Amino acid sequence: MTAPVLADALGPRGRRTARIVSVVTAAAVAAAVTLAFHRLRDNGQLDADLYRPFTQWAAIRFYLVGLLNTLKVAAVAMVLAMAIGVLLALLRLTRSLVLRVVATIYVEFFRGLPLYLLIIFSAFALPNYGIDLSLMTALILGLTVYNSSILGEVFRAGILSLDRGQTEASYALGLGYWQTMLLVLVPQAARRMLPTIVSQLVTLLKDTSLGVVIAYEELLRRSQIAAEFFGNTLQSVAFAAVLYIIVNYSLGRLAQRLEVRQRRRLGAGAINVAGAGEDLAIVAAQGEAGRADR
Amino acid sequence: MPRCDGPRLDGPSLDGPRLDGPRLDGRRRDGRRRGWAFLPLLLALTMVAAACGDSDDDPDTAGQSGGSGELRPTFAADSTMAKLQAKGKIVLGTKFDQPGLGQKNPLTNAVEGFDVEIAKIVAAAIFGGSVSAANSKIEFKETTSPNREVFLENGTVDIVVATYTINDARKQRIDFAGPYYVAAQDILVRADDNSIRSANDLAGKRVCSVRNSTPAQRIRTMVPSAELVEFDTYSLCKDELLANRTDAVTTDDAILIGFASENPRALKVVGNRFSTEPYGIGFAKLPGGQPDESFRTFLNDVLEKSYQDGSWKIAFDSTLGKSGVTAPQPPAVDRYAAGAAVTTTTSAP
Amino acid sequence: MDVVLDNLDEFLGGMQGTVVLTLVSFACAFVLGVVVAGFRVSPVSPLRFVGAAYVNVVRNIPLPAIFILFYFGLPNVGIGYSRFTASIIILAGYTGTFVAEAVRAGVNSVARGQAEAARSLGMTFPQTMRTVIVPQALRTVVQPIGSVFIALIKNSAVATVISVPNLTKSVERVVTDTAEFTPVYLGAAIAYLLLTLPSEQAVGWIERKVAIRR
Numbered sequence: 096m097t098a099p100v101l102a103d104a105l106g107p108r109g110r111r112t113a114r115i116v117s118v119v120t121a122a123a124v125a126a127a128v129t130l131a132f133h134r135l136r137d138n139g140q141l142d143a144d145l146y147r148p149f150t151q152w153a154a155i156r157f158y159l160v161g162l163l164n165t166l167k168v169a170a171v172a173m174v175l176a177m178a179i180g181v182l183l184a185l186l187r188l189t190r191s192l193v194l195r196v197v198a199t200i201y202v203e204f205f206r207g208l209p210l211y212l213l214i215i216f217s218a219f220a221l222p223n224y225g226i227d228l229s230l231m232t233a234l235i236l237g238l239t240v241y242n243s244s245i246l247g248e249v250f251r252a253g254i255l256s257l258d259r260g261q262t263e264a265s266y267a268l269g270l271g272y273w274q275t276m277l278l279v280l281v282p283q284a285a286r287r288m289l290p291t292i293v294s295q296l297v298t299l300l301k302d303t304s305l306g307v308v309i310a311y312e313e314l315l316r317r318s319q320i321a322a323e324f325f326g327n328t329l330q331s332v333a334f335a336a337v338l339y340i341i342v343n344y345s346l347g348r349l350a351q352r353l354e355v356r357q358r359r360r361l362g363a364g365a366i367n368v369a370g371a372g373e374d375l376a377i378v379a380a381q382g383e384a385g386r387a388d389r
Numbered sequence: 390m391p392r393c394d395g396p397r398l399d400g401p402s403l404d405g406p407r408l409d410g411p412r413l414d415g416r417r418r419d420g421r422r423r424g425w426a427f428l429p430l431l432l433a434l435t436m437v438a439a440a441c442g443d444s445d446d447d448p449d450t451a452g453q454s455g456g457s458g459e460l461r462p463t464f465a466a467d468s469t470m471a472k473l474q475a476k477g478k479i480v481l482g483t484k485f486d487q488p489g490l491g492q493k494n495p496l497t498n499a500v501e502g503f504d505v506e507i508a509k510i511v512a513a514a515i516f517g518g519s520v521s522a523a524n525s526k527i528e529f530k531e532t533t534s535p536n537r538e539v540f541l542e543n544g545t546v547d548i549v550v551a552t553y554t555i556n557d558a559r560k561q562r563i564d565f566a567g568p569y570y571v572a573a574q575d576i577l578v579r580a581d582d583n584s585i586r587s588a589n590d591l592a593g594k595r596v597c598s599v600r601n602s603t604p605a606q607r608i609r610t611m612v613p614s615a616e617l618v619e620f621d622t623y624s625l626c627k628d629e630l631l632a633n634r635t636d637a638v639t640t641d642d643a644i645l646i647g648f649a650s651e652n653p654r655a656l657k658v659v660g661n662r663f664s665t666e667p668y669g670i671g672f673a674k675l676p677g678g679q680p681d682e683s684f685r686t687f688l689n690d691v692l693e694k695s696y697q698d699g700s701w702k703i704a705f706d707s708t709l710g711k712s713g714v715t716a717p718q719p720p721a722v723d724r725y726a727a728g729a730a731v732t733t734t735t736s737a738p
Numbered sequence: 739m740d741v742v743l744d745n746l747d748e749f750l751g752g753m754q755g756t757v758v759l760t761l762v763s764f765a766c767a768f769v770l771g772v773v774v775a776g777f778r779v780s781p782v783s784p785l786r787f788v789g790a791a792y793v794n795v796v797r798n799i800p801l802p803a804i805f806i807l808f809y810f811g812l813p814n815v816g817i818g819y820s821r822f823t824a825s826i827i828i829l830a831g832y833t834g835t836f837v838a839e840a841v842r843a844g845v846n847s848v849a850r851g852q853a854e855a856a857r858s859l860g861m862t863f864p865q866t867m868r869t870v871i872v873p874q875a876l877r878t879v880v881q882p883i884g885s886v887f888i889a890l891i892k893n894s895a896v897a898t899v900i901s902v903p904n905l906t907k908s909v910e911r912v913v914t915d916t917a918e919f920t921p922v923y924l925g926a927a928i929a930y931l932l933l934t935l936p937s938e939q940a941v942g943w944i945e946r947k948v949a950i951r952r
Contacts, residue, residue: 120784138814157495159438207934209895220919227543304800321495343798345428601914618901632813
C-alpha cells in the first residue's frame with residue numbers, strides 16, 4: 096500500500112472529515128448546477144430553437160472552417176515566430192553591441208504591449224502608412240511580432256542552458272559564431288525547449304481569437320456571425336469554446352508529456368504551465384537555464 | 390532503506406495523496422490514453438468541412454464568365470465594367486452581421502440583405518442574366534467600418550455596398566454612386582420606456598452601439614453625457630436592452646426596425662430620427678486619383694433603372710420589408726460633379 | 739502630440755481603468771489561485787475534481803470568448819453584474835487558473851525530504867503545508883506569478899470587448915474620432931511599457947530578495 100507523503104493516510108477522524116467535506120462539496124456543486132439549469136430554462140436558454148442549428152451539418156461546417164482558419168493562422172504565425180525568435184536569440188548573444196541592443200529593444204518593446212493593440216495597429220493603422228494587408232496577414236503579423244519576442248527569450252535561455260563545452264568545442268573545431276549557433280547550439284536548445292514551445296503554441300492558438308476585433312473569420316468571429324444569424328449568442332460561443340477546449344487541452348497534454356520526458360532526461364524541470372501568460376514560457380526557459388548552472 | 394512508493398512531490402503532476410488511485414500519467418488502467426480520440430476526430434471533421442463544401446471565401450460557382458445564351462451587355466473596352474466582365478466576377482465588400490442589410494448565412498455561406506440585393510442588381514447589369522442568378526457572379530468579402538476605404542483603395546474589393554454613408558471626407562479617397570437608400574439614425578428602447586423621445590433625452594442614460602461605428606461617434610459628439618457602451622454586434626446591444634442593462638440602442642433605423650419587428654411587445658423605435666445617412670455604392674478612384682466617371686455614370690444609371698422597373702422595390706420588400714415596413718420612395722441619385730464638395734440633396738423617404 | 743493632450747481625460751480614464759482592473763483582478767486571482775491549488779492537492783476527491791475541472795476548462799478557452807460567455811450569459815442565470823465587476827471576475831477567474839498551476843508546480847518542486855522530515859516530526863498536513871512547504875514553494879513561485887501579473891496588465895486590454903474603460907479602448911475611441919494614428923498608438927505603447935517594464939524589474943527584485951541562498 097502506497098503511503099502519501101504530505102500527510103499520513105487519514106485516520107478515522109480524518110476520514111470522517113474528508114467524507115463530510117466530500118458530501119458538502121458534491122451537494123454544493125449539484126445545487127449550483129441545478130440552480131443554473133433552472134434559471135437558464137426560465138430565461139429561455141434551453142429552448143430547442145437555440146440549439147437546432149447544431150443539428151445541421153452546414154452550420155457545424157461553418158464553425159469548423161472557422162477552426163481551420165484559426166489553425167492556419169496559428170501555424171503560420173508559430174513558424175514565423177520561431178524563425179524570428181531564433182534570429183533574435185542569436186542577435187542577443189553576439190559580440191556586436193549594436194546588434195545586441197537592437198534585438199533587446201525589439202524584444203522588450205513587443206513583449207510589453209498587449210497583443211490586442213498590436214493587432215488593431217496592424218489592421219487599421221498600417222494602411223495609413225501605405226502598408227495594405229489582408230485581415231489574415233494583419234492578424235498573423237501581430238501574432239508573429241509578439242510571439243517572436245517571447246520565443247526569442249525562450250531560445251536565448253535555451254542556448255544559455257547548454258553546456259559551455261559545446262560552444263568551446265565548436266570554436267576549437269574552427270566553426271564561426273553563426274555556424275556554431277545554427278549547427279550545434281540551436282538544435283539542442285530547441286529540443287530542450289520543446290515543451291515550452293508547445294505551451295506557447297497553446298497560448299498562440301487562444302490569441303488567434305483576437306481576430307474577432309478586426310472581424311477576421313476565425314472561430315470566435317464565425318461564432319459571432321452565426322450567433323447574429325440564429326439569435327443564439329450563448330450557445331454559439333459555447334460551442335466554439337468546446338472546440339477550443341478540445342484543441343488546447345490536447346496540446347496542453349502533449350506539452351505535459353514532453354515535459355515529463357525532459358525531466359526524466361535532465362532532472363527536475365522548470366515550472367511549465369501550458370497556455371499560461373506568455374511570460375511564463377520565458378520563465379520556464381530561464382528556469383531551465385538557471386538549473387543547468389547548478 | 391525501504392523505498393517509499395508514494396507519489397513523489399517532484400514527480401509528474403501531483404493530484405493529491407493517492408493510495409491506489411488513478412495512474413499519475415492520466416492513462417487508463419490498460420495503458421491507453423484517456424480521451425485521445427477527441428482531437429484527431431475534430432481535426433478530421435475540420436478537414437472534411439474544408440474539403441467538401443464551400444470554403445469561406447468562394448461562394449458557389451463564383452468566377453465563371455457568362456453562360457451561353459445570356460445576353461451580355463457590352464461596354465467600352467477600357468471601362469471598369471469591361472474589366473469586371475473579363476474578370477468574370479465582382480468582389481463585393483459588405484457587412485456580414487447586419488440583419489436585413491448584409492448578413493452572412495452560415496448555412497449557405499451566402500450573404501443576404503438589402504445591400505446584397507443592390508449589388509446583385511449591379512452584377513446583373515454587368516454580366517447579364519437575371520438578378521436572382523447574380524449571386525454566382527459575386528465574391529463576398531466582409532468589410533467593417535474602419536477598412537472600407539482601404540479595401541477599395543488597394544483593390545481587395547471592387548465595390549462596397551455596406552450601409553456606407555456618403556460623406557465628403559470619404560469622397561477624398563473614394564467615390565460614390567447613389568444614394569440608393571436614405572437611413573437615419575434613430576433609437577431603439579424598451580416598449581414601456583417613455584422617457585426617451587429624442588436624442589437629447591439620452592443625456593445621462595446608457596446607450597449601446599457597435600464599436601467604432603458612425604452612430605456611436607455621433608452620440609459621443611451630440612450627447613457627451615450619455616454613457617456609451619460599444620459591442621461587436623447590434624444583436625448584443627439588443628440583448629442588453631432586453632435584459633435592462635442598457636437604456637437604448639442607436640444606429641440606422643433600417644436595422645432598428647428589424648429588431649423591433651422581431652420583438653414588437655418588448656421593443657419600439659423612438660421614431661425621432663436625427664441625422665440622415667445616405668447609403669451609397671463605394672468604388673475606388675482611378676489610378677492617379679481621377680474619379681472613375683464612366684463607372685459612376687453606369688452605376689447611377691443602373692440604380693435609376695432599378696427604381697423604375699421595380700427591382701429596387703422587390704429588393705427592399707424581400708429584405709428590409711420583411712419586417713412589415715412598406716418600401717419608401719427610393720432617393721434621387723446624386724450625380725455630383727467630380728471634385729466639388731457637394732451636399733447630397735435627397736428626398737427623405 | 740496635441741491629440742494626446744486634447745484627449746487627455748479619455749487617456750487618463752483608460753489608464754486608470756487598466757491599472758485598477760489589473761490590481762484588483764490580480765489580488766482576487768492570487769487568493770483564488772492559492773485556494774484552487776489547495777483543492778487540487780487535497781485528499782477530498784470532489785474538491786480535487788472541482789479544482790481540476792475549473793483549471794482545465796477555463797485555461798483552455800480564449801479570454802475574449804470567456805468575456806462574451808460570462809458577461810452575456812449572466813442575465814440568463816439571474817445575476818446582474820456591471821461590466822466592470824464582470825471584468826474583474828473574469829480576469830481574476832482566468833488568471834487564477836495560472837496562479838493555481840504555478841503554485842501547484844511550486845509545491846511539487848519542494849524536495850520530498852522536507853515533507854518527510856515534517857511528517858516524521860509529527861506535524862499534521864495543515865502544519866506541514868503552512869510552515870514548511872508553502873514558504874519554500876512561494877519562493878520558487880515568485881517569478882511565474884510575477885509573469886502572470888505582467889500578462890494580466892496586457893490581458894486587461896481584452897476587456898474592451900465588453901466596453902470596459904481601459905487604455906486600449908481609449909486608443910480605439912480616439913483613433914476613430916480623430917484618425918491620428920501615430921501619436922495615439924505611440925503614446926499608448928509608451929504607457930503600457932511604463933506599466934510592464936517596471937513591473938518586470940520589481941518582480942526580479944522581489945525574487946532576489948526572497949531567494950534562498952544555499
